[in-house]
Amino acid sequence: MLSLKHLAAAALLALSTICAAEPGVTDTTVTLGMSAPFSGPNGAYGEDMRQTIQAYFGQLNKAGGVNGRKIELIALDDGYETDRALANTKTLIKDKQAFALLGFFGTTPTEATMNTVFGPAGVPLVGTISGAPSLRQPISSNPHARFMFHIRASYNDETEAIVNQMVAIGLRRIAVFYQNDGFGKAGLDGVTAALKRHNLTPAAVATVERNSLDVNAAVQSVAKANPQAVVMVTLYKPSAAFIRAMKQAGQHPMFMTLSPVGTEQLVDTLGNEARGIGISQVVPYPWNDTIPVVRDYQKIAPKPGKYSYYGLEAYLTARVMVEGLRRAGRDLTREKLVSALESINNVDFGGYRVNYSTTARGGSRFVEMTVIGPGGKVLR
Numbered sequence: 001m002l003s004l005k006h007l008a009a010a011a012l013l014a015l016s017t018i019c020a021a022e023p024g025v026t027d028t029t030v031t032l033g034m035s036a037p038f039s040g041p042n043g044a045y046g047e048d049m050r051q052t053i054q055a056y057f058g059q060l061n062k063a064g065g066v067n068g069r070k071i072e073l074i075a076l077d078d079g080y081e082t083d084r085a086l087a088n089t090k091t092l093i094k095d096k097q098a099f100a101l102l103g104f105f106g107t108t109p110t111e112a113t114m115n116t117v118f119g120p121a122g123v124p125l126v127g128t129i130s131g132a133p134s135l136r137q138p139i140s141s142n143p144h145a146r147f148m149f150h151i152r153a154s155y156n157d158e159t160e161a162i163v164n165q166m167v168a169i170g171l172r173r174i175a176v177f178y179q180n181d182g183f184g185k186a187g188l189d190g191v192t193a194a195l196k197r198h199n200l201t202p203a204a205v206a207t208v209e210r211n212s213l214d215v216n217a218a219v220q221s222v223a224k225a226n227p228q229a230v231v232m233v234t235l236y237k238p239s240a241a242f243i244r245a246m247k248q249a250g251q252h253p254m255f256m257t258l259s260p261v262g263t264e265q266l267v268d269t270l271g272n273e274a275r276g277i278g279i280s281q282v283v284p285y286p287w288n289d290t291i292p293v294v295r296d297y298q299k300i301a302p303k304p305g306k307y308s309y310y311g312l313e314a315y316l317t318a319r320v321m322v323e324g325l326r327r328a329g330r331d332l333t334r335e336k337l338v339s340a341l342e343s344i345n346n347v348d349f350g351g352y353r354v355n356y357s358t359t360a361r362g363g364s365r366f367v368e369m370t371v372i373g374p375g376g377k378v379l380r
Contacts, residue, residue: 024099025332029065030325031072033098035088035113036105036129038077041211041237044265045129049103049314050075051302056318059300066325067332074098078109080211085109089117100337102321103314104128107182108210110148111135119144124338126324127317129260129310131155131282132186139359149324149341149356150363151317152282155183158258159190159231161367162280166229167198171254175204175227177218177242179234184210187233187258203227208238219245229254236265243273254278264308267376274372281368284351285380286312292350293319319349320363 024031034053036046054073061070074096078084085104092098101118104110107130114135118125124147128135131154139146166174176191178184184207195201204225206218215238222230223246230246230253232239239261246253256278257266263281267274286307289295297315301307320341325332327340346355354363373379 022099022333023093023097025069028069029072030069030332031074031096031098032321033089033092033096033101034073034075034103035078035085035092035101035109036075036103037080038075040079041213042080042105042235043077045235045262045310046075046077046105048308048310049105049129049317052297052300052311052314053103053318055300055302056315060322066322067330069332071322071325075103078105080106080109082109082112086112086117089113093118093121093123098123099332100321100334101125102127103317106130107132107135107186111182114148115142115144119147122334123147124149124324124334124341126321126341127151127313129313130183130186131158131258132182133189134182134186136362139361145361147338149320149361151313151320151354152259152363153365153367154190154362155186155233155258156190156193157365157367158280158282159187160194161369162231162256162258162278163191163194163198165278165369166254166256167200171228172200173203173225173228174200175206175222175225175230175253176202177206177208177215177222177230177232177234179210179238180207181210183260184233187231191231191233208234208242213238213241215242215245218242219249219251222246223249223251226251227253229256232257232261235260236262236269239266240269240273243270243277247273256280259309262310263370263372263378264310267372267378271376274376275374277372279370279372279378281309281370282364282366283309283312283316284366284368285370285378287378291352293352294350296350316349316352316354320344320354323347323349 038046076088110128206221324341328336
C-alpha cells in the first residue's frame with residue numbers, strides 16, 4: 001500500500017505532466033506560429049507583417065513578456081500557396097508545437113487550414129489578411145470557425161463602401177477585375193451584391209490567376225464595356241499590370257481596390273501612375289500619430305518613418321493576441337485562450353475597437369476610403 005508521501009509525490013508528478021502537456025508552453029516561454037508569404041510576388045506583404053510582429057514581441061519580451069513568459073515566434077514562408085500553407089500549419093502545430101497561431105495571409109490558404117488543420121486541432125488563430133465570408137461562417141454551422149478570430153472588416157463591408165461612394169458621385173458603368181481564388185471571388189460577390197442594392201449589375205467581369213500577371217484577356221474584356229470605374233479585387237502586382245495595360249488601351253476609368261492590395265507596394269510599383277487610385281482601408285491611417293494605437297505602432301515600426309497599413313494591421317493582430325494571453329492567465333491552455341479572446345468585447349486598443357463574443361469572431365467593421373495623391377501620398 002502506498003504511503004501518504006508516495007501518494008503526494010505521485011500527485012505532483014501527475015500535475016506536472018498535465019501542465020507540461022500543453023503544446024508550446026513552458027515556465028518561461030510560449031510559442032506562436034505564423035504562415036505567410038515571405039518570398040515570391042507577394043513576399044513584401046508577409047515580410048512587413050513578420051517584422052512588425054517580431055518588433056512588438058521583442059519590446060514586450062524585454063519588459064518581461066506576458067504573465068512571466070516570453071513570446072517566441074516561428075514564422076514559415078508559404079509563398080501565398082495553399083498547399084504550402086497547409087504543410088506549414090501542420091508543421092507549426094505538430095512539429096514546432098505552436099501553442100497558437102497569428103498573422104496568416106489570404107482567403108483560400110486560411111480557409112483550407114481552418115477546416116482541415118487548426119480548426120480540427122482546436123488551435124486558435126488570431127488575424128488573417130482576408131475578409132471573406134467563407135472564413136466568417138457562424139460557429140453553429142461550422143465549428144472550425146470557433147478558432148478563427150478576425151481583426152479586420154469583411155470584404156462585404158469594404159465593397160459596400162466602395163460601391164456607395166462611386167454611385168454617390170454618379171458612376172453607373174462599374175466593372176470588376178478579380179483574382180481567381182477565394183479572395184477575388186468573395187470580392188466579386190460583394191461588389192455584385194452592393195451594386196444590386198442600387199439596381200445595377202457589373203458592366204464587365206474579368207479575372208486573373210493568383211500569382212500571375214497575365215492580364216491581357218482581362219483588359220480586352222473590360223475595355224469593350226468602356227466602364228466609368230473598375231473595382232480591382234487583386235493584389236498589387238496584377239493591379240499595377242492591369243492599370244498600365246488599360247491605359248495603353250486608351251481606357252482611363254476610375255480605379256478602385258480593396259485593402260489587401262497593399263497601398264505602399266502599389267505606389268512603389270506604379271510611381272506617378274498610382275495617382276487617383278481609390279483604396280478602402282480596414283485599419284486607421286498609419287501616419288496619424290494623434291491616434292494612440294498608431295503612435296504605439298510607429299514607435300516599434302521596423303523601419304522608422306516608413307509606416308504601412310499592413311504593418312499597422314500586423315501590430316493590431318499581435319496586440320489582440322497578447323491581450324488574449326494576458327487574460328488567459330498563468331495557467332495557460334488553448335481553451336482558456338479561446339475564452340479569453342471571447343471576453344474581448346468592444347475593447348478599445350487606442351483608437352481601434354475589437355469585438356468578440358462566444359458566437360462572434362468578426363472583430364471590427366472599420367472601413368475608411370483613401371485615394372493616392374501627388375507624389376504617392378495617401379490621402380483620406
